[in-house]
Amino acid sequence: MEPHEGFGLPVESFPKDFSYHGDDGEDAVATATSSDMKPRILIMGLQRSGKSSIQKVVFHKMSPNETLFLESTSKIFKDDVSNNSFINFQIWDIPGQIDFLDNTFDLDMIFGGTGALIFVVDAQDDYMEALTCLHQTVSKAFRVNPQIKFEIFIHKVDGLSDDHKIETQRDISQRANEELHEAGLRDLHLSFHLTSIYDHSIFEAFSKVVQKLIPQLTTLENLLSIFVQNSGVEKTFLFDVVSKIYIATDGSPVDMQSYELCCEMIDVMLDMTCIYGDETDDGTPQDSTCIIRLNNTSILYLQEVTRFLVLVCILRDDSFTRRGIIDYNILLLKKAINDVFDVRLRQGKQNGHLPIEGRNNLMQLSTSANA
Numbered sequence: 001m002e003p004h005e006g007f008g009l010p011v012e013s014f015p016k017d018f019s020y021h022g023d024d025g026e027d028a029v030a031t032a033t034s035s036d037m038k039p040r041i042l043i044m045g046l047q048r049s050g051k052s053s054i055q056k057v058v059f060h061k062m063s064p065n066e067t068l069f070l071e072s073t074s075k076i077f078k079d080d081v082s083n084n085s086f087i088n089f090q091i092w093d094i095p096g097q098i099d100f101l102d103n104t105f106d107l108d109m110i111f112g113g114t115g116a117l118i119f120v121v122d123a124q125d126d127y128m129e130a131l132t133c134l135h136q137t138v139s140k141a142f143r144v145n146p147q148i149k150f151e152i153f154i155h156k157v158d159g160l161s162d163d164h165k166i167e168t169q170r171d172i173s174q175r176a177n178e179e180l181h182e183a184g185l186r187d188l189h190l191s192f193h194l195t196s197i198y199d200h201s202i203f204e205a206f207s208k209v210v211q212k213l214i215p216q217l218t219t220l221e222n223l224l225s226i227f228v229q230n231s232g233v234e235k236t237f238l239f240d241v242v243s244k245i246y247i248a249t250d251g252s253p254v255d256m257q258s259y260e261l262c263c264e265m266i267d268v269m270l271d272m273t274c275i276y277g278d279e280t281d282d283g284t285p286q287d288s289t290c291i292i293r294l295n296n297t298s299i300l301y302l303q304e305v306t307r308f309l310v311l312v313c314i315l316r317d318d319s320f321t322r323r324g325i326i327d328y329n330i331l332l333l334k335k336a337i338n339d340v341f342d343v344r345l346r347q348g349k350q351n352g353h354l355p356i357e358g359r360n361n362l363m364q365l366s367t368s369a370n371a
C-alpha cells in the first residue's frame with residue numbers, strides 16, 4: 001500500500017466540520033456543531049519518544065522494525081487519514097524539538113480545532129523530563145481549548161514486565177495528576193494507555209482515542225449490543241478496514257486477545273482480496289464475507305457493512321447453526337448503521353438521537369431474532 005502524502009506545515013486553521021466517507025464513496029460533510037468537530041488529533045511528546053513510529057505503523061502499514069530507521073522529524077507533519085478510510089481525520093505529528101513557550105507559535109491555531117491530544121511518554125527512558133513537558137503542554141492546550149481529550153500513551157512497554165508496566169502506569173498517572181491538582185487544573189482529565197508498536201496495543205489505544213471523537217458512538221454501541229443479544233454472538237467489533245481501528249463494539253468488555261484475532265482476520269481477508277479478490281478501484285474489498293473456524297469451538301465471522309467498514313463477530317460454533325438469523329440481523333444492522341451516518345437524515349435532528357429509520361430497524365432486529 002502506498003503511504004499517504006504528508007507535508008511540512010505552515011500552520012493554518014481548518015474548518016470545524018466532521019466528515020466521513022459516505023457509502024456511495026463521496027465525502028459527506030455535516031454542518032459543524034460544538035460536539036461535531038472534525039477529528040484532528042495531535043501527537044506530541046519528547047524527541048525519540050516514538051510519535052512518528054506510531055503514526056507510520058497505525059496508518060501507513062510500516063512494519064515496527066522499519067521504524068528503527070526513521071529520521072527525527074523537524075517540522076510539523078500533517079497527515080490526512082482519509083484515503084480508503086471511513087473516518088476522515090487529520091493527524092499532526094509535532095516534533096519533540098518544538099518549544100511551545102516560544103511566542104512565535106500560534107497556540108490558538110494549533111489547539112483551537114483539536115479533538116484529541118496524544119502525549120507520548122517513553123516508558124523505557126527516564127520519564128521525569130517527559131512529565132514536565134506533559135504538564136506544560138496539557139495545561140497550555142486546556143487553557144486554549146478545554147474540550148480537548150487528553151490521551152497519554154505510556155509507550156514502548158514491550159521492554160517491560162507485566163508488573164513493571166502496571167507500576168509505571170501508576171507512577172506516571174499519580175505524578176501527572178498531582179501536578180495538575182497543584183496547578184488548580186482539577187477539570188483537566190488525563191486518560192492513560194499502555195502502548196507498543198510491537199503488538200496490537202497501539203491499535204487498541206488509537207481505537208479508543210478515535211471513538212471519543214465519534215458523536216454517534218453511543219448509538220453504534222447500543223445497536224451492536226442489541227445485535228449481540230439477539231444473535232447468539234459473544235462479541236462484535238465494527239472496524240475501519242484499512243486502519244484496523246475499531247470504531248465501536250458492544251457493551252461487553254474488550255479483551256486484547258479477541259481484538260488481536262479480529263485484526264488478524266482482517267489481514268487475512270485483505271491479503272486474499274489482494275491476490276484473488278474482486279477489488280474496487282481503491283483496493284478495498286467488495287461485499288466481503290469471511291468465516292474462520294478456530295480449534296477452540298469458536299468461529300470468527302466477518303461481513304462487510306460499507307465500503308470502509310466491516311463487522312467482525314466472535315461466536316461459538318453451535319450458535320452458528322442459526323446463521324440465517326445472524327445474517328438477517330446483520331442485514332438490519334447494516335441498514336441501521338448506514339442510517340446513523342446518513343447526514344441527510346441527521347440534519348435537523350438533535351445530536352446523538354437515533355434517526356427514525358434506525359429505530360424501526362432496532363425493533364425489527366429484536367423481533368426477528370426472538371422468533
Ligand SMILES: Nc1nc2c(ncn2[C@@H]2O[C@H](COP(=O)(O)OP(=O)(O)OP(=O)(O)O)[C@@H](O)[C@H]2O)c(=O)[nH]1
Pocket residue numbers: 045046047048049050051052053054064066067068069070071072073074094095096097155156157158159195196197198
Ligand atoms: N521498543 C520500542 N521502540 C519503539 C517503539 N515505538 C518507537 N520505537 C523506536 O523509538 C525510536 C524513535 O522513534 P520516532 O518515531 O522516530 O520518535 P519521534 O518521537 O517521532 O522522534 P522525533 O521525530 O525526534 O520527535 C525509533 O528507533 C523507533 O523504532 C515501541 O513501541 N517500542
